[in-house]
Amino acid sequence: MNSSTNTTGITISVIQPKTSILDKPINTKVKHEISINLYALLFSELVQYCQNKSLSVPEFQTKLHEVGQSIGAKLIDINFYREKNGKREIKLLNMLQFIKINLWKNIFGKECDKLERANDDERTYYLIEQESLVNKFISVPKDKGSLNCAIFVAGMVEAVLNNCGFKSTVTAHWHKGTTYMIQFDEQVIARDK
Amino acid sequence: MARQGNRLDSKKVNSELFTLTYGALVSQLMKDYDNVEDVNKQLDRMGYNIGIRLIEDFLARTQSTRCQDFKETAEKIQLGFRIYLGISPNISNWSASGDEFSLIFETNPMLEFVELPDNCTNLKYCNVLTGVLRGACEMIQLDITSKFIQDQLKGDNVTELRVKFIKTIQDAIPAGED
Numbered sequence: 001m002n003s004s005t006n007t008t009g010i011t012i013s014v015i016q017p018k019t020s021i022l023d024k025p026i027n028t029k030v031k032h033e034i035s036i037n038l039y040a041l042l043f044s045e046l047v048q049y050c051q052n053k054s055l056s057v058p059e060f061q062t063k064l065h066e067v068g069q070s071i072g073a074k075l076i077d078i079n080f081y082r083e084k085n086g087k088r089e090i091k092l093l094n095m096l097q098f099i100k101i102n103l104w105k106n107i108f109g110k111e112c113d114k115l116e117r118a119n120d121d122e123r124t125y126y127l128i129e130q131e132s133l134v135n136k137f138i139s140v141p142k143d144k145g146s147l148n149c150a151i152f153v154a155g156m157v158e159a160v161l162n163n164c165g166f167k168s169t170v171t172a173h174w175h176k177g178t179t180y181m182i183q184f185d186e187q188v189i190a191r192d193k
Numbered sequence: 194m195a196r197q198g199n200r201l202d203s204k205k206v207n208s209e210l211f212t213l214t215y216g217a218l219v220s221q222l223m224k225d226y227d228n229v230e231d232v233n234k235q236l237d238r239m240g241y242n243i244g245i246r247l248i249e250d251f252l253a254r255t256q257s258t259r260c261q262d263f264k265e266t267a268e269k270i271q272l273g274f275r276i277y278l279g280i281s282p283n284i285s286n287w288s289a290s291g292d293e294f295s296l297i298f299e300t301n302p303m304l305e306f307v308e309l310p311d312n313c314t315n316l317k318y319c320n321v322l323t324g325v326l327r328g329a330c331e332m333i334q335l336d337i338t339s340k341f342i343q344d345q346l347k348g349d350n351v352t353e354l355r356v357k358f359i360k361t362i363q364d365a366i367p368a369g370e371d
Contacts, residue, residue, distance in 0.1 A: 021308045032302050033205035037250050038243075038277040042211065042321075045239040046218050053225065067221055071213045074306070107210050133206065 040137045047138070047149055061151045068155020073163055075156065079103055088164060092184070092192040095166055096125060099157060107156075108133050113177070123189055125182040127157070132178040148172045154180050208279065208302040215303055219318060229315040236317070240324020241331075248329040251276065259333070263358050266335065267294050270326065270356070278302060282354070298352040301345070309346045317341050319352065326356065334362040 046067065054060040080088055083102040089095040096115055104112040118124035132150045140147050150172035157180055158170035167185035172178060218239075222232045251257070251273055260266040267284050274296075275281050282296040303319055317323075323339045330337045336359040343353035 021306060024305075032208040032279055034208045034211050034279050034302060035277040036204050036206050038247065039206045039211050039214070041243040041246055042214060042218070045242055046214065048242075049218070049221075049239070067217045070217045070220065074213060074216075107207060109205075109207055 036133075036136075039133075043134055043149075043152075044137070046152075057147055061147065064149065064152045065155040065158075068152040069159040072156035072159025075103065075107065076160055076163055079106055082106070090165075092166065092188065095161070095164060096127075096182075099160060100127060103160065123184045123186065125184070127180040127182065128176050128178070129180070130177040135178055148174060148178070150178045150180070153178075157182065209305070212302055212305050212307075215321070216307060219316075223313065223316070229313055233315075233317045233320045236320040237324040237327075240321035240326075241328035242324075243321070244325035244328025244330075245332050247273075247277070247325060248332045251329065252333075260335075263291060263294075266330070266358075267356070270296070273329070286355075292358040294356055295342075296354040296356065298345075298354070301352055304345055304352070307346060314347065317344070318346055319344075319354075322354065326354075331362065334364075336360045336362050 047064065050063040050067065051060050054063055079102060080086055083098070083106070089098050100112045100115045104110065112127050113130050114126070114128040116126045116128065118126065129150075132153060134149050134152055138149050154170040154172040158168060161168045161170065161182065166188050168182050168188065170180055170182050172180055219232070219236070222235055223229075226232050226235065254276065255269075255272065257269060260269060264287075271282060271284055278301070280298065280300060280302065282298045284294055285297055286295040287293070301319065303322075307318060309316060309318065317340075319341065323341070326339050327337060337356055338359060339354055339356040341352065342355050343349040343351055345352045
């Protein structure tokens with residue numbers, strides 16, 4: 001911090017006004033983009049870090065899922081503000097559409113490929129992506145067959161749904177590319193009827 | 194890598210995803226480590242790992258040849274920032290001996306949405322960058338160090354990264370070979 005001494009010997013410290021993040025515009029139309037290679041390497045560091053911190057594959061997945069969740073929780077307000085003038089979705093299908101179209105476009109630059117509902121279970125929905133961004137550069141070793149780093153994205157989706165009042169769990173699977181399985185709580189389905 | 198659609202787009206990602214992922218990583222580290230200094234170190238180490246791999250991509254993409262002097266290295270580093278983060282930091286404050294310079298960042302996508310809580314004033318949020326530079330330069334036989342001496346998150350107008358040349362790494366005969 002700057003401090004200046006005036007003639008009387010009294011020190012006045014000048015505290016620079018901190019620009020708060022709240023002062024910055026959030027509706028920037030100009031999209032800033034960064035290289036996918038850098039992102040891949042950063043994500044790889046995140047994955048390695050989570051791997052080193054955990055002893056088993058499930059624990060590792062849980063960790064990645066949690067990191068994803070912390071991101072998801074931050075995506076909600078800004079995306080609803082930008083896309084829907086701040087109006088939240090209260091219908092289940094609209095909410096899912098919002099995720100499939102708006103949210104995906106904002107984060108990954110394209111819509112998610114498919115949204116399906118399980119034939120036999122009205123609580124279960126699938127978001128299907130041919131090529132998930134986070135899986136693009138990752139090869140899974142054979143001894144860790146069930147591992148799917150898209151669990152990170154699943155965590156984001158789960159946090160978005162849960163924080164919008166649609167209690168659910170989201171997991172990631174290898175099926176037709178990458179499939180995110182969304183299982184809603186009973187009461188969410190009941191309320192929506 | 195055969196993908197349809199706009200080729201340029203498939204090589205880029207939204208910086209917000211990057212920002213948020215990095216933010217999540219930092220906050221995870223803050224949770225896992227008690228000491229802020231350890232977080233700084235860990236970020237630097239991760240950056241190092243990124244740097245030693247990123248340099249390959251940089252050399253392949255720019256077809257750069259060996260730098261003649263440290264000034265040229267500085268320009269290459271600036272170019273790297275443009276390619277990977279989409280920003281052009283200014284190079285300034287050269288030391289008299291020409292072995293030290295500053296990169297001045299007016300904007301940095303990594304800092305978007307970021308506010309440091311009062312209890313982590315020692316956190317060097319962007320410390321991953323120092324690691325990236327160190328790792329990348331080490332692969333081209335330059336030993337450098339860098340550190341942040343101004344930080345927008347701490348109320349400075351710009352973020353300033355001071356880069357210092359230490360020595361050229363000499364080719365050594367691998368152990369076990371005569």
